[in-house]
Amino acid sequence: MTSTTTAATPGGETSGYNRIAIDTAARLHELRRERAAHDDRAGRPLERLVPAFNTTAVGVHREYEAMDNRPVSDELAQQAGDHGIEFEHLGLTLGTVLHNVDLRITPSPELTAVIRRTLLERKVIFFRDQHLDEDQHVAFGRCFGELDAFPFGKPGENPYILEIVHGPGSPGTENGWHSDVTWMERPSLGSIAQCIVVPPYGGDTLFADSHAAYQGLSPELRSRVDHLDGINDYGIFLAGRGENAFPADVVDAIKRDIPFGVAHPIVRTHPETGKQALYLNGGFLRHDSLFDRRTGEALDPVESKQIVSTLLAQHSRPEYICRFAWTEGSIAFWDNRAVQHYASSDYYPHRRLLRRVTISGDRPYHRAA
Secondary structure, three states: OOOOOOOEOOOOOEOHHHHHHHHHHHHHHHHHHHHHOOOOHHHOOHHHOOOOOOOHHHHHHHHHHHOOOOOOOHHHHHHHHHOOOEEEEOOOOOOEEEEOOOOOOOOOHHHHHHHHHHHHHHOEEEEOOOOOOHHHHHHHHHOOOOEEOOOOOEEOOOOOOEEEEEEOOEOOOOOOOEOOOOOOOOOOOEEEEEEEEOOOOOOOEEEEEHHHHHHOOOHHHHHHHOOEEEEEOOHHHHOOOHHHOOOHHHHHHHHHHOOOOEEEEOEEEOOOOOOEEEOOEOOOEOOOOOEEOOOOOEOOHHHHHHHHHHHHHHOOOHHHEEEEOOOOOOEEEEEOOOEEEEEOOOOOOOOEEEEEEEEOOOOOOOOOO
16 A cells, blocks of 8 residues: 655655554554444443543433533423523533523512423523522522521622632632532532622633533442431531631531531432432542441441542533633522532732622432442
C-alpha cells in the first residue's frame, strides 16, 4: 500500500519515524474498514463501545435515554408555551434558563406547577433579571413547600434567608462538589439562590447531574454502593480553633437540639421521579463510616475511605456538568435530590453575595430499581 501523504523534515525529506507512522496508520485504517464491513458497531450496546475504565459516556446516555432522548417532555413544552415561557437549555440532561417569567409577582398555582415540573425534568433551572427583595424571595420559595432556616450561617433580615457572602479577607469556601445539608435528618428538597453582588470576574456555579453520575459508575461499583449508608454530621461548622472556637457549652447545646450524626444512603432514590442518584457531601460525610444497611456491618475504614474518595470525584466529569454565570438579579433553583453543585472560588478578593432560601425535604431512602 502506498501513501501519497508525506511528513517532511525542514530539508524536504520525510523522516524515518513519519514514514513508519504514515504506513502504520494506513494499514490499520484498512483493517478497521474490513472489520466494519462485517461488524455493525452502531448496533452494539454503548457499554461495549467505551473502555471499562471510562464509563462516563454511559452515564450521560442512560440518563438522556430515561428522558426519552429529549430535553423536556412534550407535555411540559406545551405547558410552558401556554405561559409564554421560552426554554434555553444549558446541558444535555440538566440546566435550563426560563425566560419571560417575572418572579416578583408570586406565581399562580398553574405557573408554579410548570416551574416545578421543569425543575423535576431539568434538575436545576435559572431565571435572569428578577431582583427580588427578601420577602419576595421567601414567598417564591414557599410556593414549593415549607422552608428551613439555616443555623450555621449569616441570616438576612428575614430569618429564612441565608447570605452567602465572600470578599476581602473571606475567600469562597463552597468549592467542592456537594449536596446540601446532608447532616439533617430530612435534607432539603432544593435551594433557591439569587445573586445580589456579582464579582467582575469569575464566581460561576457549576451543577452536575447526580443521576448520570450514578449511571456512569462501573457496574461493579454501582452494585457495591447500592446497599451502603454513611454517617453525616455538621462538625465542620463547629470546628473553630483558638479564639474562633465556640464555647463547649454552646457546642453541647447545639448537639442536644440538632441531631449530630445521621445515616443516609450513598445512592438515593428520588421520591418524585424514582431515579437513582449518587448522594453524598464530602464535608459532612464521615469518610470512614460506610456500612451495609442490610446487615448493619461496617466496612473496613480503609475501604470506606477509598470508596468515598472515588465517589467524590465522580461529579467532576465535564460531561455531567452545566455552568451558570451569575448576573445581578439572576436566580438558580436546584433539586438537591438530583444534582450536586460547586461554587467556583476564582474571584478573590472581589465581593460576591448570594441570598438563598431552602425548601424542606424528606428523609432519603434507597429503593432497588
